[in-house]
Amino acid sequence: MDKQISSERKMFFKGDQDSHLAESLRVLRTNIHFMEEKENRIVxxxxxxxxxxxxxxxxxxxxxxxxxxxKVLLVDCDIRRPRAHSSFGIEITHGMGSVLLGDKKIEDVILKDIEENLDILPSKHLSQNVTELFLGNKMKDLLKALRGKYDLIVLDTPPLVVATDAVILSEYADGVVYVCGYDMVSKKELLQSKDMLDRAGANIYGIVVNKIDKRGYSYGNYGYYNNNYSYYEEYIKGDK
Ligand SMILES: Nc1ncnc2c1ncn2[C@@H]1O[C@H](COP(=O)(O)OP(=O)(O)OP(=O)(O)O)[C@@H](O)[C@H]1O
Ligand SMILES: [Mg+2]
Incomplete structure (x- = not known):
């Protein structure tokens, strides 16, 4: 697929070994690695x-x-707000939905070598009928076929308050990393989510506490927890 570079590209870690981000990512990488020394992982x-x-x-x-x-594949499983490609500054014409519908071959949709050793399987916003395919056996088969080709497959999913996709996808994966924005969710909500994942038999690798500054304060999120319900509605409607 042709890669059109847009101006949306965000800044990503590029191996700058001394940054705070680099150090946190090293810890995450090592922890997940030792959690399960398994080849061809899906997380x-x-x-x-x-x-x-x-x-x-x-x-x-x-x-x-x-x-x-x-060799890593990042799969955008957030079919309501697919954005993995745009975060890397790439515009797409087809996504995983076209593969699940049988309209495209996987090799025509995967964005190869976004960075060295990194491919992306992007998504476009999916209609309801494709959502069923996405969480059904077709997705399972797709991941099974891809598993042998990559050392690691990372599934980026929507938040659990919006959809339980992550719970379903956890059944096809080796483990789940739970991201928690500092001071953004209540303990009760966290426990409810954990319960959902536990009931599906998910292997929770651990929690990443995000959006925390070096002094242990959250930033930019004060009041967020109480006023973001309209955002859920936009999300559910498929706002892109
Ligand atoms: N550790 C961080 N430091 C600085 N900015 C961050 C950090 N983590 C996330 N952000 C910013 O917070 C915003 C939300 O991040 P992101 O899109 O990764 O969240 P998300 O959980 O995937 O959201 P969604 O549920 O909408 O998919 C983005 O603008 C991102 O750049
Ligand atoms: Mg996201």
């Missing part, structure tokens, strides 16, 4: 509510593993 990233930083952490984790020399 789900999710959170409770929108904007806690799932996509940022998932993409940076994928990048940090790719930099270490492993």
């Amino acid at each position: 789900v990233f999710t959170s409770t509510i929108p904007r806690e930083g799932k996509s940022t952490i998932a993409a940076n984790y994928a990048m940090s593993v790719a930099i270490s020399g492993e």
Whole structure:
């Protein structure tokens, strides 16, 4: 597929070894690695509510593993607000939905070598009928076929308050990384989400506490928890 570079590209970790981000990613990479020394891993990233930083952490984790020399695929499973490609500054004409519908071959949709060792399987906003395909056996088969081709597959999913996709996808994955924006969710909400994942038999690798500054304060999120319900509505309507 032709890669059109747009101006949206965000800043990502590029192996600058001394930054705070680089250090945090090293810790995350090592912890997940030792959690399960398994080849061809599939790891789900999710959170409770929108904007806690799932996509940022998932993409940076994928990048940090790719930099270490492993072959990585980042899959945008957020079919309501697919954005993985635009975070990397790329515009797409087809996404995973076209593969699940049988309209496109997987090799025509995967964005190869976004960075060295890093491919992306992007998504476009999916209609309801494709949503069923997405969470059904077709997706399972797709991941099964891709598993052998990558050392690591990272699934970036929507927040659990919006949809339970991550719970379903966790059944096809080896583990789940739970992203938690500091001071953004209540303990009760966290426990409810954990319960949902536990009931599905998900293997929760651990929690990444995000959006915290070096002194232990959150930033930019004060009041967010109480006033972001309209955002959920936009999200559910498929706002892009
Ligand atoms: N550790 C961080 N440092 C600075 N900015 C961050 C950090 N994590 C996330 N952000 C910013 O917070 C915003 C939300 O992040 P992101 O899109 O990764 O969240 P998300 O949980 O995937 O959201 P959604 O639920 O909408 O998919 C983005 O603008 C991102 O750049
Ligand atoms: Mg996201």
